[in-house]
Each structure stands twice: as C-alpha cells, then as structure tokens.
Amino acid sequence: MTTIAVLGAGKIGEALLSGLLASGHPCAELMFTERHPERSAELTRRYGVRAVEVAEAAKLADALVVAVKPQDIEPLLDELAGTLAAGKLVVSLCAGLPTSLFEGRLPEGTPVVRVMPNTPMVVGEAMSAISAGRHATKEHMALAEGMLGAVGKVVRVPEAQQDAVTALSGSGPAYFFFLVEAMIDAGILLGLPRAVAADLIIQSAIGSAKMLRDSGEHPVALREAVTSPAGTTIMAVRELEKHGVRAALLAAIEAARDRSVELGRAHEGGSR
Numbered sequence: 001m002t003t004i005a006v007l008g009a010g011k012i013g014e015a016l017l018s019g020l021l022a023s024g025h026p027c028a029e030l031m032f033t034e035r036h037p038e039r040s041a042e043l044t045r046r047y048g049v050r051a052v053e054v055a056e057a058a059k060l061a062d063a064l065v066v067a068v069k070p071q072d073i074e075p076l077l078d079e080l081a082g083t084l085a086a087g088k089l090v091v092s093l094c095a096g097l098p099t100s101l102f103e104g105r106l107p108e109g110t111p112v113v114r115v116m117p118n119t120p121m122v123v124g125e126a127m128s129a130i131s132a133g134r135h136a137t138k139e140h141m142a143l144a145e146g147m148l149g150a151v152g153k154v155v156r157v158p159e160a161q162q163d164a165v166t167a168l169s170g171s172g173p174a175y176f177f178f179l180v181e182a183m184i185d186a187g188i189l190l191g192l193p194r195a196v197a198a199d200l201i202i203q204s205a206i207g208s209a210k211m212l213r214d215s216g217e218h219p220v221a222l223r224e225a226v227t228s229p230a231g232t233t234i235m236a237v238r239e240l241e242k243h244g245v246r247a248a249l250l251a252a253i254e255a256a257r258d259r260s261v262e263l264g265r266a267h268e269g270g271s272r
Ligand SMILES: NC(=O)C1=CN([C@@H]2O[C@H](COP(=O)(O)OP(=O)(O)OC[C@H]3O[C@@H](n4cnc5c(N)ncnc54)[C@H](OP(=O)(O)O)[C@@H]3O)[C@@H](O)[C@H]2O)C=CC1
Pocket: 007, 008, 009, 010, 011, 012, 013, 033, 034, 035, 036, 039, 066, 067, 068, 069, 070, 072, 075, 076, 093, 094, 095, 096, 116, 117, 118, 119, 170, 171
C-alpha cells in the first residue's frame, strides 16, 4: 500500500483522508500536515490519522498530496524545496497551479501529477481529472490514479484542459448544491415545510443523478420524458429559458475557468 501525506488538511484534504479511510486504506499509511494544532488534534481525534511536520511527511510518504489554497502555496513550496528528496512524487490538488510551478521550485526531476478532484470523494463519488507533469512516469500516474480511484472516478486529461475541468467538475458540486438550495426555497414559496421540500428535492436529485449515470440516455431525452404536452414542466422550462438560466450557466462556468487561469498566472514569476 502507498503511504500518503496530505499537506493541508482543510476541506478537500480532509475529504481525501476520510474517503481513503472509507475505501480501506490503512490509517497507519496516511498522515497529514496542518498549520493549527487545534485543527490537527481534531482531525486525529476524528480519523485516528497522525499529524506530522512537512519534513517528516517528505521523508516517510510515497506521495505528497498538496491541498493548500493556491494563495498559500509559496511558503509550502519553500519548505518542501528544503526537505524533499529528489524523485519523490508530488500530487497537487491546487486549482490553477501548473505542474511547471512545482517542477521549477522543487528538486530537479521531481515528478508532479496535477489533479482536479471534487468534494464528493467523501462518499466515494469524486470526479478527478489527472495530468502528468514533465517528470511523471506511467508508474507515477498509476499511483495517482489508484489513490483517486479509491474515492471515485478518474479521467486523464492534457494539462491544458485542467482550468476547464476545474470550472466544470471541481466547482461543479457547488452548482448542484446551489440549485438544490434554490429549489428547496421554491418549495417554501409554495407553502411546503422546509424538511418536506428538502426531502422531495434531495431524493429527486439522487434519482436524476442515477438515471443520468445508468440509463445511457442523453440528458435531453431524460428531460423530454418529464415534459408533457401542455403540462406543468414546460411551463417551468419556459420560465428557466426566459430568465436565461442556460446562458447564466455558460457565463458562470467560463468565469470559473478564467479564475483558474488567473490563479496560475499569479505565481508565474515564482517558477524557475
Ligand atoms: N474545496 C474544494 O471543493 C476543492 C478544492 N480544491 C483545491 O484544494 C486546495 C485546498 O482547498 P480547500 O480544502 O477548499 O481549502 P482549505 O482552506 O479548506 O484547506 C487548506 C488547508 O491547508 C492549511 N494550510 C495552509 N498552508 C499550510 C501549510 N503551509 N502547511 C500545512 N497546512 C497548511 C490551511 O490552514 P488555514 O486554515 O490556516 O488556512 C487549511 O486548513 C485548493 O488549492 C483548492 O483549489 C480542488 C478541488 C475541489
């Protein structure tokens, strides 16, 4: 089994730790680093995984998973540069940051795999896209694929597509949660108790997601099957189109892609 160190166990780092544990990854082969001792203690209490310093993680782990915010990457890179042995695999989950940033700042030849996961890894349903850096071999890619495959689905994409992936599936769960939140509010508007509205919408979301995954049907066909002539659904669809929901989604996801590009550019001067 691979020993994995998560550097920065915040929302996505914790999701990876909990997802790996749920998939059967031995607790003894996981570790994490955190800035605040209270957060470390809380995570160790919750999962039994030990907190370590970056130097210890660099020594013991087969794969170092970088899960700090892109804005926090610089001090971590400085720390890693001084402790990392050449050849140790670095897996970055950071939005926007190119593999070249890590390669330029870490020991010559460091293999880097860029990953864009998403938070459903907590329930073993992540969507992760992975891309190889310059020094990542097929064994490194297989290791990253195995790790992310334990907590969901994995696809390989050229690194040039990672900003688009980030906007689509990295941020994607937020769009679904936003939609569910708005639909529950609509139930309130129509006079339903919040708990009932939440049950109705969440189960509808689960059922719809399973149909999308399992039926082999195109989303358009699935939507048409709900949309009866002169029925209720078409009245709602007309309002969605009138309010530009489709255009809003296109613009929103384009804005997320642009932000991912910008996050990478902010560090351009820092790479060798
Ligand atoms: N959240 C998501 O849905 C997704 C996030 N990502 C990417 O994952 C990364 C983390 O995001 P997210 O989990 O949301 O962010 P969080 O802020 O929740 O987590 C980052 C954690 O790292 C800690 N940290 C910062 N610097 C260091 C350091 N030098 N050493 C140890 N710990 C450190 C932070 O501490 P402190 O609290 O002090 O800041 C925080 O607990 C980002 O790069 C993001 O782009 C990718 C896909 C999805």
